[in-house]
Amino acid sequence: MRQILVTGGAGFIGSNFVHHLLQHTDASVIVLDKLTYAASRAALEEVPADRVRLVVGDVAEEAVVQGLVAGLTGPDDAVVHFAAESHNDNSLRDPSPFVTTNIVGTFVLLEAVRRHDVRLHHISTDEVYGDLELDDPAKFTESTAYRPSSPYSATKAGADHLVRAWQRSFGVRATISNCSNNYGPWQHVEKFIPRQITNVLRGDRPKVYGAGANVRDWIHTGDHSSAVLAILEHGTIGATYLIGADGERSNLEVVRAILRLRDRSEDEIDFVTDRAGHDLRYAIDATRLRTELGWEPAYPDFDAGLADTVRWYAEHEGWWGPAKDGVESAYAARGQ
Incomplete structure (x- = not known):
C-alpha cells in the first residue's frame, strides 16, 4: 500500500489533508507532529487506526525523521511537509522557534528524502512574496520576487530556497506550493x-x-488539500504552484x-x-495550477x-x- 508521511498532520491544514487523503486515495498515512499548542489530537480522533499512525516528534530531530523516511520504500511513497510555526504575531515576539522548525526542520527533512530518494512536496505560503498595494491590480505569480516582511515569512522563504537548492544540486524529487490564507474547521x-x-x-x-x-486572499482548507493532492500526483518535479481561490x-x-x-x-x-x-494585501494568481493540473476549488x-x-x-x-x-x-x- 502506498505510504504518505505528513509532517504537521495534526495541525489545522495538515489534519484536513490527512482526512482528504483517506477520502480520495487508498494510501496509508504516517503523521509526524510535535503536538504543540496549535495541533490537535481531536482532529485525528475519528481516523481509522489501520490507515493512520501518529508519531509524536519534532521535524527538526534527525533520528526521528530519518527513521520514518527510511520506511518509505514504495515507488509512489511520498512526504508532504506541512510542519511549520506559522503565527506572525508569535514570530514577532520570539523568532527562534520559527528558525528551528521552518528552516532547520526543512533541512533535516531534505537530507532524509535525499538519502532515501523519496518524493517530497513542500507547503509554503504567499507571505514569502511580501505584500501588494491595496489599489494594485497585480497578483502574485510563480515568478514574483521574494520579499518577506516578518520572521515567519522570512523563515518560510528560507525553507523554499533550501528545497529548490536540494532539487537542483542533489536531484531531490520535490515540488513547492505557496498558498493563500486558509480558513475552515480545526483552526486555532x-x-x-x-x-x-x-x-x-x-x-x-x-x-x-x-x-x-x-x-x-482566503481559501477553504478543503480546497488547499485537493490542490496539494493534485500537485503530489500530477505536478512537474522542480515546479512551484500557487494555490488560491480568488x-x-x-x-x-x-x-x-x-x-x-x-x-x-x-x-x-x-x-x-x-x-x-x-502586510497590506495578498492576492494569488493560480492560473498554472488550474491550467496544467485542471484543479478547481470546491468552495x-x-x-x-x-x-x-x-x-x-x-x-x-x-x-x-x-x-x-x-x-x-x-x-x-x-x-x-
Whole structure:
C-alpha cells in the first residue's frame, strides 16, 4: 500500500489533508507532529487506526525523521511537509522557534528524502512574496520576487530556497506550493477568522487591527488539500504552484460578514493596535495550477464557506473554549 508521511498532520491544514487523503486515495498515512499548542489530537480522533499512525516528534530531530523516511520504500511513497510555526504575531515576539522548525526542520527533512530518494512536496505560503498595494491590480505569480516582511515569512522563504537548492544540486524529487490564507474547521482560536468567530459566538465584540483595510486572499482548507493532492500526483518535479481561490476580502469585510451571519450589527467592532509591519494585501494568481493540473476549488463562494465555518465553531465550543480566555488575555496585554 502506498505510504504518505505528513509532517504537521495534526495541525489545522495538515489534519484536513490527512482526512482528504483517506477520502480520495487508498494510501496509508504516517503523521509526524510535535503536538504543540496549535495541533490537535481531536482532529485525528475519528481516523481509522489501520490507515493512520501518529508519531509524536519534532521535524527538526534527525533520528526521528530519518527513521520514518527510511520506511518509505514504495515507488509512489511520498512526504508532504506541512510542519511549520506559522503565527506572525508569535514570530514577532520570539523568532527562534520559527528558525528551528521552518528552516532547520526543512533541512533535516531534505537530507532524509535525499538519502532515501523519496518524493517530497513542500507547503509554503504567499507571505514569502511580501505584500501588494491595496489599489494594485497585480497578483502574485510563480515568478514574483521574494520579499518577506516578518520572521515567519522570512523563515518560510528560507525553507523554499533550501528545497529548490536540494532539487537542483542533489536531484531531490520535490515540488513547492505557496498558498493563500486558509480558513475552515480545526483552526486555532489565535488566528484571525476563528478569533473573530469565537468572539461573536461568546457575545463579545470582534477585534480588527488598525482600520481593517488589509486584504487577504482566503481559501477553504478543503480546497488547499485537493490542490496539494493534485500537485503530489500530477505536478512537474522542480515546479512551484500557487494555490488560491480568488477570495480577496479586507479584514473589515470578513468581520462584518461574520457579524451578519450571527444577526449582529456590523458596527459592533473594536479597532485595536495594528500589528508591526502588517502586510497590506495578498492576492494569488493560480492560473498554472488550474491550467496544467485542471484543479478547481470546491468552495468558490467565500461567504458560503464562511457560513459553514461559523456553524462548525458554534457546534465545537468544547474544543476551542478551553484555549479562548488565554488567547484573549495575551492579545489584551498587547492592546489587541
